[in-house]
């Protein structure tokens with residue numbers, strides 16, 4: 001039981017008793033190993049039991065108070081990490097469970113990886129130990145006021161001066177101001193800055209540079225540097241704990257050896273030398289972070305679903321006859337058909353995230369061995385999965401809020417803040433539409449190479465089966481036939497391939513490839529989504545092939561996998577019908593099967609969210625409490641609001657009383 005701060009009575013005990021599987025074994029399947037369950041649990045409890053990490057009044061703090069609270073939590077987390085000699089794995093989890101975005105996320109998540117990925121060994125030796133000891137704090141300064149998506153359009157310049165062996169970093173225009181980097185506004189002492197490298201009069205495009213921003217003595221900005229926070233953001237609490245910043249350079253000089261030189265170098269004389277590696281490795285930090293964002297999607301989605309499932313089991317409406325009990329809203333078929341696909345998606349994203357981590361590690365090993373062949377696929381997979389999982393998760397959190405009715409709209413439900421903190425994931429680390437267009441570009445390239453006989457590999461291997469997939473017809477005859485993984489995989493592959501081939505054919509009719517791509521871009525987005533959904537479905541099926549232990553665990557995962565796939569089929573029925581992959585009758589059978597699967601999930605629903613093993617502290621929701629004791633908690637929470645500090649509100653004398661008196665006068669007219 002994970003709820004360290006839950007009450008004595010378990011109002012959900014009845015729900016837990018109906019589960020048909022071993023919840024502890026499911027925790028292992030979810031976390032990836034028994035070790036992962038143990039370390040997650042230990043770090044979550046450590047955070048939950050520490051009063052410094054309280055967050056129940058976070059949404060009521062002013063921006064300044066919230067920021068200071070974030071600094072305090074980050075410093076305290078670091079103190080605990082050092083005192084307890086936590087491993088890197090433990091420290092990362094501790095920060096995750098602190099659950100308050102802050103400069104440390106960018107320091108560990110982007111600054112350090114950028115230096116490790118793009119710095120030479122010598123540069124890593126110099127900078128990484130300082131970063132590891134927090135002697136410096138770093139951020140990732142790429143985006144500018146004028147350009148974010150178009151990285152090649154960035155305007156900041158770094159001009160080499162051979163007289164002094166320095167780069168001169170400069171912001172030539174207002175739009176070249178760095179804008180958005182997290183941690184930049186108030187906390188960072190250093191940044192990895194992306195700027196156009198100019199040497200010997202030639203512009204060599206975007207490169208990374210380590211730039212010191214603030215004094216290590218008194219934290220004041222160094223000469224020539226203008227720094228600040230860019231202002232309040234969407235929602236209460238939420239991402240406002242982060243100091244997203246603005247940065248301008250006025251001819252700031254840095255030593256030549258602060259250019260990140262693993263991929264290309266500038267010599268003492270100012271000669272530009274590019275190593276024999278693809279230029280796109282410059283984007284490596286983004287690929288790394290996109291991969292972690294997919295894992296985060298399952299975390300955020302499972303959190304929202306956990307709240308909505310538990311509350312739906314407690315909440316009762318209608319159905320009372322002659323004083324009998326009312327119906328739990330979780331028993332309504334509409335509630336199930338909205339909620340259970342989200343539950344299934346949380347599991348699907350968890351497993352595809354696990355696979356993506358493996359893919360990323362594999363590609364990195366190949367890159368070390370100078371094999372760059374898998375780079376395009378790694379880019380397409382990270383970009384596509386980041387895009388599809390974050391968009392669906394943001395929508396799902398909002399759906400969970402609605403599934404909790406009016407109380408879901410209260411900050412104390414945890415859902416508004418979760419949404420506000422999560423929704424920028426659709427934009428940062430690459431706008432989701434821009435990233436899907438990258439996937440589409442990769443797909444169009446793969447389709448065009450089919451004609452030349454090149455066999456696609458990896459996640460596009462199915463395209464090699466083009467003769468069959470372009471004309472096959474689904475053999476599904478009964479609702480039960482949709483439980484056959486081969487039947488599902490076949491229609492997902494046929495849909496993805498046919499959509500891609502249709503796009504490629506239509507592009508080829510345009511005056512130019514570029515015009516065709518632009519004109520067809522809305523269709524290309526849908527084609528990219530179909531391909532990415534196929535990856536997620538396939539990886540879920542592959543997970544089921546693995547050794548899954550524990551009573552009933554595999555059966556539950558099979559149900560969830562089928563729900564995920566058939567829900568997508570139902571939602572995108574238009575794609576499957578218009579490409580001729582299935583008939584309307586087969587579509588109806590899929591929907592019939594979905595209803596049956598929902599009925600099988602119903603008695604297991606609460607246990608399936610218990611398997612996420614979240615503490616009440618992490619959930620931070622009165623509706624999602626482990627013990628289900630929702631109403632007293634809701635009632636108590638209301639009284640914590642600053643508005644309830646006085647019975648008569650501030651402003652009564654100036655603004656309410658005169659109004660009430662004036663109304664009296666009018667009523668005499």
Ligand SMILES: CCCCC/C=C\C/C=C\C/C=C\CC/C=C/C(=O)SCCNC(=O)CCNC(=O)[C@H](O)C(C)(C)COP(=O)(O)OP(=O)(O)OC[C@H]1O[C@@H](n2cnc3c(N)ncnc32)[C@H](O)[C@@H]1OP(=O)(O)O
Nearest residue numbers: 099100101105148149150151152280283379421428429430
């Ligand atoms: C309640 C509390 C909850 C707690 C919450 C917890 C945590 C929250 C805390 C933190 C959140 C974490 C992170 C937030 C921080 C965010 C950071 C950022 O946003 S950093 C900035 C990110 N910026 C972007 O992503 C920019 C997007 N743009 C691009 O990536 C490129 O410009 C784009 C669109 C790919 C285009 O590239 P470009 O070179 O201009 O052009 P082409 O399209 O022509 O591409 C040329 C070829 O290169 C290939 N390519 C492109 N990218 C890559 C890549 N990354 N890797 C490999 N290859 C790549 C592309 O396919 C082309 O290949 P071909 O020529 O077609 O073969």
Ligand SMILES: Cc1cc2nc3c(=O)[nH]c(=O)nc-3n(C[C@H](O)[C@H](O)[C@H](O)COP(=O)(O)OP(=O)(O)OC[C@H]3O[C@@H](n4cnc5c(N)ncnc54)[C@H](O)[C@@H]3O)c2cc1C
Nearest residue numbers: 140141142143147148149180181182424427428429430433
């Ligand atoms: C909370 C948050 C944290 C961030 N943290 C950082 C950070 O730490 N460091 C950093 O460097 N940056 C950071 N960013 C910036 C982020 O990476 C960019 O905002 C993101 O890459 C999107 O770029 P943009 O803002 O230029 O959007 P734009 O590209 O201007 O997007 C505007 C619209 O145009 C559309 N669009 C753009 N190009 C195309 C196209 N080619 N085809 C079709 N449609 C297109 C988009 O889909 C979107 O609808 C952060 C952003 C946010 C919101």
